[in-house]
Amino acid sequence: MTIIQFPKDMKWGTATASYQIEGAAKEGGRGVSIWDTFSKTPGKVANGDNGDVACDSYHRYEEDVEMMKDLGIDVYRFSVAWPRIFPDGTGEVNQEGLDYYHRLVDKLLANGIEPMCTLYHWDLPQALQDKGGWNNRETIDAFVEYATLMFNEFSGKINKWLTLNEPWCISFLSNYIGVHAPGNHDLQLATQISHHLLVAHGKSVQKFRELGIDGEIGFAPNTTWLEPFSNRQEDIDACNREIGWYIEWFMDPVFKGTYPTFMVDWFKKKGVELVIEDGDMETISQPVDFLGINYYTGHIARYKENEGLLDWELVEMNYDRTDIGWPIFPEGLYNVLTRIKESYGDVPIFITENGSCYNDEPEKGRVHDTGRINYLEQHLTALSRAIASGVNIKGYITWSLMDNFEWAEGYTMRFGIVHVNYRTLERTKKDSFYWYKQTIANNWFES
Numbered sequence: 001m002t003i004i005q006f007p008k009d010m011k012w013g014t015a016t017a018s019y020q021i022e023g024a025a026k027e028g029g030r031g032v033s034i035w036d037t038f039s040k041t042p043g044k045v046a047n048g049d050n051g052d053v054a055c056d057s058y059h060r061y062e063e064d065v066e067m068m069k070d071l072g073i074d075v076y077r078f079s080v081a082w083p084r085i086f087p088d089g090t091g092e093v094n095q096e097g098l099d100y101y102h103r104l105v106d107k108l109l110a111n112g113i114e115p116m117c118t119l120y121h122w123d124l125p126q127a128l129q130d131k132g133g134w135n136n137r138e139t140i141d142a143f144v145e146y147a148t149l150m151f152n153e154f155s156g157k158i159n160k161w162l163t164l165n166e167p168w169c170i171s172f173l174s175n176y177i178g179v180h181a182p183g184n185h186d187l188q189l190a191t192q193i194s195h196h197l198l199v200a201h202g203k204s205v206q207k208f209r210e211l212g213i214d215g216e217i218g219f220a221p222n223t224t225w226l227e228p229f230s231n232r233q234e235d236i237d238a239c240n241r242e243i244g245w246y247i248e249w250f251m252d253p254v255f256k257g258t259y260p261t262f263m264v265d266w267f268k269k270k271g272v273e274l275v276i277e278d279g280d281m282e283t284i285s286q287p288v289d290f291l292g293i294n295y296y297t298g299h300i301a302r303y304k305e306n307e308g309l310l311d312w313e314l315v316e317m318n319y320d321r322t323d324i325g326w327p328i329f330p331e332g333l334y335n336v337l338t339r340i341k342e343s344y345g346d347v348p349i350f351i352t353e354n355g356s357c358y359n360d361e362p363e364k365g366r367v368h369d370t371g372r373i374n375y376l377e378q379h380l381t382a383l384s385r386a387i388a389s390g391v392n393i394k395g396y397i398t399w400s401l402m403d404n405f406e407w408a409e410g411y412t413m414r415f416g417i418v419h420v421n422y423r424t425l426e427r428t429k430k431d432s433f434y435w436y437k438q439t440i441a442n443n444w445f446e447s
Ligand SMILES: CCOCCOc1ccc(-c2cn(C[C@@H]3NC[C@@H](O)[C@H]3O)nn2)cc1
Pocket: 017, 020, 166, 173, 177, 179, 222, 294, 296, 353, 399, 406, 407
């Protein structure tokens, strides 16, 4: 047996997001979001599921924080529903919305848990979507207005901020692949949106600095890893294009002030013409205090001409997979983190999402999710290797505290260390909850 030990200042946490857990979609003055619209569009979400009730955390947040207290976490990553603050996206502020997040943050602080706030985790006010959404540069200004209000309102209570969660999902998954809201299928649109998102990120970081807000700010790209099937250059290049689509496309502008040329050229071949206004790249490359990294899975792949957007195909290698079908690929986490360190230096990193889908149900009051424990052990071991190789890891935040609305999969896919009965809303701590609790208490685990 091996002891996997973590640095003494390691922070441990759990993550959720507003649309996925809150419910109360028509309460507290909340406006309509694009996910309310999308989830009620037939065929978009499994079983026609939606976030009207979700985990009802809007009403049950105190119970949720009690579970976090029992778990012993240092930090809780949650997101704010923009439509709770600005029901129409801009203009009149909804005080009931602010009041809810004050109740949540105050409960966290009273229990010694640090709040980490994601400003945008996909629930764009529908009123802004009706005016073009992220394709309209006015949405950038609306985001900065929303961020400014939140910075001023919660300054002194919230000291860790993330501007955007997974801009690749917001832009490409939602506007090119189209499986997430608003469900477009347009590469030019998606690529331009990715740029506007980065400008919105940069402008809100600028505002954070101008206001002199105490605390730290970053953003949370999602990542993946493709391991080349052979050492043929065409296989290596194909894998680098997919990895570059997730990592360099978003991190080069922030950390280097430029888009990666190999990706710009590839998109240009696909007919994409990115419109960059004067000053945009300087705005985007505002220094951040930390980086959130989300990682779930990786694959082995090889070049295949004219296959998909980036000319690659998966090579089936009979990996173990989680219940959502994603390969269990912990070495990808190590590779992603060492690649980020090589490319961008010693930026402080929180793993802001890592977790697995296992749909185990309660048996006599227990949930034996051994698959999730194995996934955590393998990925925390990879994380420990990355730390040993010099990656500046500040903390690990698992996705998710509880089962919740998993976007297009609805409630069919469970990522929580706490089981949620969606009929009764009863929470049941899974075996992985107790494993994670012990790991946090020890700051090590035995693998
Ligand atoms: C049909 C083709 O499909 C191509 C890829 O399609 C997807 C779908 C989903 C994801 C995905 C889902 N998650 C987990 C979430 N992260 C944020 C938090 O809200 C979690 O719920 N991360 N990535 C990626 C790619």
